[in-house]
Amino acid sequence: xxxxxxxxxxxxxxxxxxxxxxxxxxxxxxxxxxxxxxxxxxxxxxxxxxxxxxxxxxxxxxxxxxxxxxxxxxxxxxxxxxxxxxxxxxxxxxxxxxxxxxxxxxxxxxxxxxxxxxxxxxxxxxxxxxxxxxxxxxxxxxxxxxxxxxxxxxxxxxxxxx
Numbered sequence: 001x002x003x004x005x006x007x008x009x010x011x012x013x014x015x016x017x018x019x020x021x022x023x024x025x026x027x028x029x030x031x032x033x034x035x036x037x038x039x040x041x042x043x044x045x046x047x048x049x050x051x052x053x054x055x056x057x058x059x060x061x062x063x064x065x066x067x068x069x070x071x072x073x074x075x076x077x078x079x080x081x082x083x084x085x086x087x088x089x090x091x092x093x094x095x096x097x098x099x100x101x102x103x104x105x106x107x108x109x110x111x112x113x114x115x116x117x118x119x120x121x122x123x124x125x126x127x128x129x130x131x132x133x134x135x136x137x138x139x140x141x142x143x144x145x146x147x148x149x150x151x152x153x154x155x156x157x158x159x160x161x162x
Contacts (some may be wrong), residue, residue: 002062003146006139009059017053021046044120049158055136059143062093083151090148097141104133 028042061067072077110116112127 001146003059003142006142007060007063010056010136010139014053014057014060016051017056017147021049021053022053024049040121044118044122046123048124049083052132055132056139058136059139062140062143062147068141086151087148090144090151094141094144094148097144101134101137104130104137108134 024042027045028039032038074085077085108127110128111125113132116126117123118126
């Protein structure tokens with residue numbers, strides 16, 4: 001399925017970004033502590049890498065069931081009620097993801113059209129790190145859709161509609 005492939009790629013990129021952040025922050029600490037020579041770029045790049053890893057990691061986390069859940073109430077509900085609740089959550093999550101997909105795409109396109117640059121000495125085009133938002137929300141919408149289809153299919157099978 002498309003969601004699984006996107007999650008593998010997004011999760012891999014998110015992991016690489018976290019690993020790269022660890023390396024460059026360690027590099028900064030060593031330079032600052034041992035040589036009293038801080039860098040100008042590590043702070044900005046590490047923020048971008050963490051941003052990218054977060055947004056690209058939302059969908060794989062959802063697929064793995066690792067998002068924060070409130071099970072205080074759901075553990076007391078029947079399995080059937082939890083399945084219906086899963087459908088509702090997937091619909092709401094899909095709607096939320098689509099709204100953020102549209103708005104983040106508009107923001108990213110505006111940054112590109114206006115040639116917006118970071119205010120640091122690096123002058124990085126802002127659309128580059130901002131791309132992680134629409135890509136991440138597209139992946140999240142895709143995963144919520146997959147969850148919705150899987151949950152709805154399971155509910156229909158149990159009710160004998162298929």
